[in-house]
Amino acid sequence: MANSASYLVFTDLDGTLLNHDDYRYDAALPMLAWLKEHQIPVIAVTSKTRVEVEDLLQSLSFEEPFVVENGSGVFIPLTDQRFDPAKMDIPHQLWEQHQCLYLGCTYDQARQGLKALAQKLDQPLRGFGDMSIEELVALTGLRSEEVLKAQAREFTEPFVNLGLAATDLEQHVAEIGFQVLVGDRFCHLIGLGAGKGKAVKLLVQCYQGFQAPIKTVGLGNSPNDLAMLEAVDIPIVIPGAEGPHPGLAHQGWQIAPATGAQGWAMAMSQVRDQYWS
Structure with missing residues (x-):
């Protein structure tokens, strides 16, 4: 890869990596495989629950941190030695095979x-x-x-x-x-302390201790994702069937050329061609 920076990809799930109506992601599989092969972490930042995300990541054989319930909990695999929650001023506890950082309420x-x-x-x-x-x-x-x-x-x-x-x-x-x-x-x-943008900034800070410089890509489809998209270097809006959400349409950000998983894959191909080839 020509660019010497390390990259992180933060992505919403519903209506973004997953199609809005059928929740499928088949169209994104080749790009996900390419990202995994090139050791570019894909980090889910979603309103979904831990159980939902764990099932999806297991099916993809991904072992990256993930963010659930709109930035309320950040789950980090116990096998990932880059993170030491004891050094963070954030409530945390062991949660099965993860460390959980609490940003929100119970x-x-x-x-x-x-x-x-x-x-x-x-x-x-x-x-x-x-x-x-x-x-x-x-x-x-x-x-x-x-x-x-x-x-x-x-x-x-x-x-x-x-x-x-x-x-x-x-x-x-x-x-x-x-x-x-x-x-x-x-x-x-x-909870007041939660937020997708806060979670993204926290994880970027953690990665920067081991990989510098860091550049970030973010993909989302609704105002739920606004704070996340504002927190990344390369924000990408995945449109719905009637176009990009009005709350995201006029930010001057890249708009994917299609909806759902297909749009996700096409937008990431554009990023690959521009930054990684």
């Missing part, structure tokens, strides 16, 4: 926050913890076994927005001591 705290928000708004807000498997299958298009993994939340609570404007919702959520991210299907109630 799931119980998020559930209590949703109850407080519902009382404040005088609306019956319903989160993942209030919905049946059948309801979530209908809302998400996931299979029942996939819904169970999506419900295995450890930090945040997605809920259905009943039509409140994003700015009003953000104000009310701030008043009860949380953040809210408005996604394509759900709003996500998260």
